[in-house]
Amino acid sequence: MSQLPPVLTIDGPSGAGKGTVSRIVSRRLGWHYLDSGALYRAVGVAASWANLDMSDAAALVRCTFDTKVDFVEGEQGLRVLVNGVDATDELRLETAGAVASAIAPIPEVRAALKERQRAFRREPGLVADGRDMGTVIFPDAPYKVFLTASAEERAQRRHKQLKDKGVSVNFDDLLREIMARDARDAQRTVAPLKPADDAVLIDTSGIGIDEVVARVLDLIPTSGA
Template sequence: MSQQAPVLTVDGPGGAGKGTISRLVAERQGWHLLDSGALYRLTALAASQHAVALDDEAGLARVAAQLDVTFKTGSDAPQVLLEGEDVSGVIRTEQVGDAASRVATMPRVREALLQRQRDFRQAPGLVADGRDMGTVVFQDAPLKIFLTATAEERARRRLLQLREAGVDASLSSLLKEIQARDARDMQRSVAPLVPAEDAVELDTTHLKIPEVVDRLTELLANRGLVTVT
């Protein structure tokens, strides 16, 4: 893969800002975007729609391999279509996120989605957002970022998102869910959530989104991957 388009990997736990940051960096540079977490969320959602149990690894792997998904960009709110239906909001719910975290522990599911993720690597470049982008999917990426933030701050951010969407939620329950998901992601036997050895770690707890975007743009420029005008 070393002769292909450059990749910026952005890994980290849920709520660290990966999705927003990755989208903004991709838009600024005119690069492609891979939201790998959406693929696991879509697998979990498709499994529920087709009555495939979350402990049926073989069934889940088939669902992952056959996902009928379309990503539509070009607006402030990119659309995700599953079997022709807009599920952009549904896949961002806590319920689907929790199911996706369980699905992601299964080796056969991860293998089914691996090449699909690598196919996103196209010129002029790719920003890949996930939990194992730098450690597994794009090991030769010239720039790897690991975003972090305290669990408390990530729970607070999620609470604000839900309230803006008109959803009532409890900060304490969100914190418990985030901590449980972190533990599951970090302790899984396949592709656990850890920084790549050559990743740049960035704590976003006290940083604003534009500051993080500027920092990543600076790092890309320092590696000769983009030109800052």
């Protein structure tokens, strides 16, 4: 049996830095990149556009199969097209994150997206960013990382990020949303947010991106890159 391409999973809660770290690491390694959260957000956004009932599992599963998602590298960086529409900015809003968190516990939706995510595993390798990459989607991945940071620091990062984009948001409201989402993601019965048993834990509180990237790259043998 041929050996599968290597996978590096980078899991963690929202705001821990996994998206930024994953993109940089994938470029350094020359590996493919999977933003699993964007897939869930894309389905949530598509469902919102179609005015679907977020409690209607059958409708959401149909939406999951019908929604076309493309990751495109452009002059402005990675863009996400949902059914041909550039939805990158909308996907980054807290409302999109809340919808994604609401539909993520639905077993039928997760099952519909599982094989779609696994299809990203191609040569020379894959960096997969998400919440259950190391525990559910790629449990056999040879390299696993779990990034974390305090809720306060993650809220501060998100607050700055949104302010820089000209989006007005209240810090206390943002902190409450992040803490509520943490609780939902950790307590759900299907693929709860938790580090894989064999994952390397990195607390990114007070650490610069470059140092986090260096720690992650140190886990990958030079021959594997």
